Amino acid sequence: MQISTTPTIELHRLHRLFGSTHAVNDISFEVHRGQVYGYIGPNGAGKTTSMRILSTLDLPTYGDAFVDGFSCINDPDRVRRRLGFMPDYFGTYANVNCWEYLDFFARAHGLVGRERSQALRRVMAFTGLNLLAEKPIRGLSKGMKQRLCLGRTLIHDPAVLILDEPAAGLDPRARIELREMIGQLAADGKTILVSSHILTELAEMCDRVGIIEQGRLLATGTVEEIQRQQSQASEVRVRVLGGAQALSQWLGAREDVEKIVLDGEYVNFAHAGVREAEVELLREMVVAGFAILEFGTHQTTLEDVFLQVTRGYVQ
């Protein structure tokens, strides 16, 4: 049934204006089946707004969004069947326990009889809510609520998941568990769009990320791709036994090396070029007779990328 050429999630030149605030400004990207796409950006960047449009809770001012090829504007019912949305708030009801809550949403999704009881069992087991079935939801802790929310999102077994800051307010252990759950869901073939402020976590979870600020998508791709887009040079750190001075002079003569800094046995410098060029550089150093002890390119984190890409504007 899955048409491999259609991206499961597609945003096409999406705009959303609230009065004069351009909350979403010409955002386009695609996510394919089984991928986890991380959505990062400072507060007020427009993450929630674009996720709500994708979840058919809001309409774009211009542009359109597609889930499995269906327009979020013109075929909301078809989109809704395929999509689970976990918002950044938790909608509670008075006098309802966890099981009743999930049962209600299962019924609302049209699950009946055995199908529903299986869905409930599956979701409760997956989110670890089994022991809390009879607990009133108004009395749940933040982490438990978050699990219940995820359970609600998964109850109709949607192919696409949109999770708005699912890790907010969780303790470190719960976060790791959440990460595992998301990994498991992606392995099951679900397409996931997840937003977060916690960058290290996103980096581990996501296949690709999009960085958004002031409604604009500043960069998209894998963390490494974005890093490469952003700066031509990579930072290299070399440890050499004796002759650090000589190495820095040798490097200084080269065209592709800049910003040489001596640091005891270490020489730090910026090298312009792809990885193959780095390998070549190392070979040349060894051939030139330098006793290289360590050679490492500095591992860029998502945090570095984020700080480089965004400018800290708030709208």
Add this chain to the structure above:
Amino acid sequence: MSSLDSALKSTPNADSTQRETWWDRVEAVLERGSEWLNPILVKEARQALKSRQFVVTFTLLLLLGWVWTIFGVFLSAPGIFYGAEGKGMLFGYFLVLAVPLLVVVPFSAFRSLAAEREDGTYELISITALNARQIVSGKLGSAVLQMMVYFSALAPCVAFTYLLRGVDIFSIFFVLYYTFLVSLLLSTFALLVATASRSRQWQSLLSVLLLLVLLFVGGMWITFIYSSLYENIWRADLWEFWAVQGFLLTNFVMFFMLFLWAAGAQISFPSDNRSTRMRYIMFLHQAFFIGWMVYFTIAIDNEPELAIVSIVVGCIYWGVLGALLIGEYPQLSPRVRRELPQSFLGRMTWTWFNPGSGTGYIFTSLNISFFAVACLVMLSIPDHLVQSYTLTIATSIAPTVATSSPVIDWVPAFTNQFASNFRESSFVILAAAYVVAYLGVSRLMVLLARQVASVGLMFSLLITIFFAIAGAALPWIFQFWLFNYRNEGYTILQVTNWAWTLEETADGNIWNHWPSPVGVLLGALVIFLVNLILTAGEVAQVRIAAPQRVQDEQLTLHPVKPKRNSPWDDEKPASSNA
């Protein structure tokens, strides 16, 4: 195996080693039954069982019922079974029921929907498989459930009144039946109010207004029931009584559907068609209303007043609804345009049911004209065609038709009757013309306002009310000022003053100022034509094909043979239909 499954179904942590009790079995049966119910109803029934408000109201109701029984019995202790105490007792129980049914249930329906929208749970439900109308019906369902519980709590008490003298079974039945209908209609109205706005400030203002309306209607209803019990209006022995019941029930059902669909439309997805179904209901409502009125004219009473009352009701109905319809937006979403009629005939008739301000105006104008024509027909039905106190139209007309020679006798009979009702006919025509004219001007204002801002239903309603008031009041004030505050009677200046003009028409003097009614008719015609020309753009919208992806899915879900577009292309793939 199956018992284990059902136990697991009803209680998620059911210990399979535990023996099945009778309660488990009851639960399993309930569970299976609940499959067919609206999920919201199931959820709210579960919530209600644990909610304090429900328990308190219910206990209070029971308590008051018993207190009234004891009090009433003691008050008339010696002759309770001989005196006519039934009415008093029944009215007391009715009072105990009235507060929960007329105030508590509708208001909690309002709160329950408003709270869903405030807490964001509405959004969570709206992206499930439930559509907006199912959500509203679910809410209404739980209101009905509450009513049922309150009714059954007082059922033994009410049954007790039957044992007393002074009250018959019909009175008891109709008091309860109409109280139920009023409660249901108020609850639906409360749900409609809850969908009107999302902002908290508006919601709190609306809740105060709604409470006032409920208290007012509740008070009126209590007074009405009191007088009805002592004036003996529940006359089940008269067949006119049953005809009126039919008339009331039809109107109740139509208003109920109108409110229910309007509430659903308000909260449905913005690219949905919010208007067409509402227009079907309005159209149907009008058809039923006219049908009943013609029936009453023929079968009960051939009085011209019936036509006058009808046209006044019609003008208010179409005035209010038309004022809302002209505020709609004409841009049809691609989703709506996929379902537009395609054939020429279809487009001629069904176009006026499409959403849009222009189609709304034409739709309203055509309907009020139709209404006026029906009233004119009522006014020209000859007296000798009508025989009172007969059961059906067939039996009343058939003998007359059989004995009279057709056409030759009939035409003068109708025209004579019409001529003798000339005053009433003028009233009918002018009233309809005013509605057409005022709505037309308001619609032009809406079009003008849309050049600078996006205005909707609220604007069109307010601007229509403004025009209606200004059009009547300004010439009136102007004339008094002109004649130094002396009453000089009706003049041609009052041509836009619908109130005075219609009063003058009712008095039979309007044709003495003939330029005025002629002006109204010509004005209405010109305004209608201008609006018709300006509607061209809306009518020009044609059907578009659903995207390929949607057609593909449609085909895999419902593999049917593609419909042929014309007899000549026999076997073609579905994608060819454009």
